[in-house]
Amino acid sequence: MDNATFARIDAKLFHRLHWGPLDPVTFRLNGGQELTGQVMGVYRNGATGELRGGPTGQVLLATALGETAFTYEQISEIE
Amino acid sequence: MTDKPVENPMMDRLRKLHLTGRDTTMGNVLRKFWQPVGRSEELKPGKAKTVRVMGEDLTLYRGESGKVFLVGGYCPHRLTLLANGWVQGDEIRCMYHGWKFDGKGQCTERPAERDASQPNVHVVSYPTNEYAGLVFAYMGEGEAPEFDLPRKGVFERPGALQFARVEVWPCNWLQQVENSMDAVHVSFVHHWGTVGSFGAVVAATVPELSYEETDAGIRQTAVRSAGSKRVSDWTFPNNNHISHPTLNLEDPWVDVGVWMTPVDDESTMRFLIYSIPSSTPEADARIHDYFENYSEYDPADHHDDLMLRGILPDDKLVQLTSAQDYVAAVGQGTIVDRTKERLGRSDMGIAFLRRLYWREMDAIEKGQPGKEWKRLSHDADLPQQVKEAVA
Numbered sequence: 001m002d003n004a005t006f007a008r009i010d011a012k013l014f015h016r017l018h019w020g021p022l023d024p025v026t027f028r029l030n031g032g033q034e035l036t037g038q039v040m041g042v043y044r045n046g047a048t049g050e051l052r053g054g055p056t057g058q059v060l061l062a063t064a065l066g067e068t069a070f071t072y073e074q075i076s077e078i079e
Numbered sequence: 080m081t082d083k084p085v086e087n088p089m090m091d092r093l094r095k096l097h098l099t100g101r102d103t104t105m106g107n108v109l110r111k112f113w114q115p116v117g118r119s120e121e122l123k124p125g126k127a128k129t130v131r132v133m134g135e136d137l138t139l140y141r142g143e144s145g146k147v148f149l150v151g152g153y154c155p156h157r158l159t160l161l162a163n164g165w166v167q168g169d170e171i172r173c174m175y176h177g178w179k180f181d182g183k184g185q186c187t188e189r190p191a192e193r194d195a196s197q198p199n200v201h202v203v204s205y206p207t208n209e210y211a212g213l214v215f216a217y218m219g220e221g222e223a224p225e226f227d228l229p230r231k232g233v234f235e236r237p238g239a240l241q242f243a244r245v246e247v248w249p250c251n252w253l254q255q256v257e258n259s260m261d262a263v264h265v266s267f268v269h270h271w272g273t274v275g276s277f278g279a280v281v282a283a284t285v286p287e288l289s290y291e292e293t294d295a296g297i298r299q300t301a302v303r304s305a306g307s308k309r310v311s312d313w314t315f316p317n318n319n320h321i322s323h324p325t326l327n328l329e330d331p332w333v334d335v336g337v338w339m340t341p342v343d344d345e346s347t348m349r350f351l352i353y354s355i356p357s358s359t360p361e362a363d364a365r366i367h368d369y370f371e372n373y374s375e376y377d378p379a380d381h382h383d384d385l386m387l388r389g390i391l392p393d394d395k396l397v398q399l400t401s402a403q404d405y406v407a408a409v410g411q412g413t414i415v416d417r418t419k420e421r422l423g424r425s426d427m428g429i430a431f432l433r434r435l436y437w438r439e440m441d442a443i444e445k446g447q448p449g450k451e452w453k454r455l456s457h458d459a460d461l462p463q464q465v466k467e468a469v470a
Contacts, residue, residue, distance in 0.1 A: 010424050018422065018430035019089050022441050038438075039431075041291035048263065048425040049287035049303065060291065 001073050003046070006055035009072045010047050013039075013059070016078050027061065028077040029070065037063035092437055093417040097253040099133045099341040104440040106133060108316055110219035111449075113229050115338045115350040116207075117214040118243050122147060127171060129162040132218065134343040135203075138162045139214065142169030147209060148182035149216045151202025156189075161202070210234075211336075211352045212243030227454050228295065231312075231320060233334040238357040242370040245350050246377040246401060252317060252347040254408045254415055255339040259319035260428040262286050262301035262309065268407045275395035277323045278403075281307065290431045295455045297435065299428055315435070315452045325366055326396065331356040345413045353397075373397055378405035386410065 016025055017039060026036040040062045046055025057072030099106040116132050117139050127140035129152055136152030138161040146169055154161050154173035164174040170187060172179040179188035184204030186197040205216045208226045211234040217223035234241070248255065258264055266285055269278035286301035286309070296315040302308045312320040317339045325333045336352040353370065357363055376398045384390040385406050392398035422429065442449040 007424070010427075014422075014424050014427055014430055017427075017434050019087075021089075022434070022437055039434075041289070042427055042431065043289040043291070043300075044427075045287050045302075047287060047427070049285050 001054055001056060003055060006046060006057060006072055009075050009078070010044065010057060012078045013042065025061075026079040027059065027070070027075055028079070029074045030076050031074075035061055035063055035068060035070070037061040037068075040067065041069075090418045092440075093433075095440075096417065096433060096436060097251045097344060097414060099252065099344055101133070101135070104443050105436070107219070107443050108436070108439050108449075109133060109341070110217075111224075112219075112316055112452075113208060113215040113217050113224070113226055114317075114340045115213040115229075115348070116149060116216045116340065117147075118245055118350075119147075119209050119212050119214055120243070122214065125166045127162040127164065127166055129160055131342045131346075132216070132348075133341045135218070137203075137205075138171065140166050140171055142166060142182065144169050146182070147207045147214050148204065149207050149214075150180060150182065150184045150204045153202075154178055154180075155186075155200060155202060211241060211354070213338075213350055213352065228314065228452055229318065229338075230454060231334075231336060233320075234336060234352055234354050236354065236356055240353075240355040240357060240363060240366055240370075242353045242374055243351070244353070244374050244376075244397070245348055246379065246405075247342065248347050248349055248379055248405060248409055249345065249382075249413060250347060250409045250411065251344055251414045252339045252341040254411050255347055255349060255404075256317050256319075257429055257432065258404060258408050259311070259321075259337065259339075260297065260299060260313060260432045261426065262288055262299055262311075262428065263425050264404075264407060265301070265309075266303075268403045269400065271403050271406065272389060272391045273395075273399065275399040276326065277396065277400045280324055281309065285425070288425065288427060290428050292431075292435065293455060294453050296452070297428075297431060312455065313432075315450075316439075325355050326369055330362055330366065331358050349401075370397070376401065378402045379409075382409070 024036045025039055026034060028034050039059060041060030043058040058069055060067060060069050096105060099109055116130055122141040124141050124143050124145055127138055130137050130139045138150050138152050141147050156178050157175055159175045161171055161173055165172045170179050170181045177190040178186055180202055181187050184202040186200035205218045206223045208215045215229060263285055265281050266283050270283045284303050286303045289300040291298045296313045299311045319337045322332045322334050334354045338350040340348045342348055355366055373394050374397050378385055378401050385402055391402050439449040
């Protein structure tokens with residue numbers, strides 16, 4: 001994942017969690033899938049530190065159907 | 080850096096996050112949990128002291144039976160401090176006119192009234208529980224929850240060396256909680272002035288940060304290199320649990336539990352439990368002597384030296400770590416104005432933490448049950464830290 005795309009998704013997620021409504025968060029994925037739920041985990045490499053390699057990120061989401069995980073690369077939009 | 084929105088309704092929730100009075104939403108959140116209010120060892124049988132917790136003035140005393148009680152701070156008669164009275168049995172008698180109250184706050188005697196009945200005279204009282212050298216109280220509505228969430232296996236190890244401390248900082252409790260959910264600070268704050276035992280195991284590089292909500296709170300993982308990974312177990316709503324070296328690298332590591340209990344909105348009691356597994360007699364004696372000699376320290380007593388002159392304590396563990404955190408948190412002011420912050424993506428933990436508070440506050444405001452927080456069930460979820468090579 002390139003740095004600019006990673007930073008865009010990471011910033012959007014931060015903004016949504018901190019400044020957004022308390023309603024469940026909706027993630028639109030690249031394949032057209034839409035997932036809505038409560039963000040239970042955010043796992044990142046390359047967001048803040050000095051690790052080598054390209055940045056990676058993952059979100060753990062608790063939806064009505066259970067927990068699901070997906071990567072930053074899969075995310076097209078966050079609402 | 081992320082954009083900062085202009086004034087909007089979301090900012091209102093920032094303005095009430097830190098408020099802990101009984102009539103506030105966060106005050107209600109905190110009161111749903113057992114909170115430490117004193118140290119066991121400073122409360123000998125028959126002794127009483129005044130404590131202020133979340134804006135309420137209270138009397139903490141240990142009855143002659145050894146049981147600890149928490150009741151109202153003032154005698155309802157002429158409103159003088161009850162703590163200056165006499166503990167008699169498990170009751171406390173006011174030093175002004177001798178009114179006496181039991182551990183449930185009920186008046187049992189008014190000597191000069193010549194009236195055996197005690198018509199509806201009482202002070203508040205809260206249930207207490209002693210654990211790991213601290214006195215906890217439940218100050219919420221209804222029946223107290225089981226005393227389970229504050230417990231941790233590492234504070235119940237047989238034979239472990241255990242020490243309880245308290246400091247009182249002149250700043251809002253949430254500034255200290257947020258400091259614990261911000262692992263970046265370790266690379267700077269604990270390298271400020273000098274590097275002690277804690278800072279030495281953490282390189283002055285910015286970590287990669289991950290956050291995950293657990294049954295008990297938030298697991299924070301900070302990775303600085305392949306050999307340096309710190310995991311901390313933050314327990315809702317105001318406790319953090321970390322581990323770090325004790326005095327020497329070969330010593331067993333110390334587990335530190337920190338509770339940040341509001342005195343009121345401008346001051347915070349910082350209760351700490353240090354637990355170190357027993358190892359060799361020599362190491363045990365050395366660690367015991369250290370805590371005996373160095374743990375009675377409150378950075379607030381050295382405020383000007385720390386804040387104005389940059390003079391840090393000579394000690395490299397307990398005192399230094401507290402002093403460095405103190406400079407950062409108290410340096411924000413008594414109550415930081417969060418609407419003026421410029422947060423960045425490295426503050427994801429702050430966002431995670433605040434959102435969790437807002438979620439629970441929202442549930443209270445809507446009259447809905449919040450999350451049923453519970454103690455983590457196994458040690459794998461507890462803090463761990465891979466030792467980094469220390470120069």
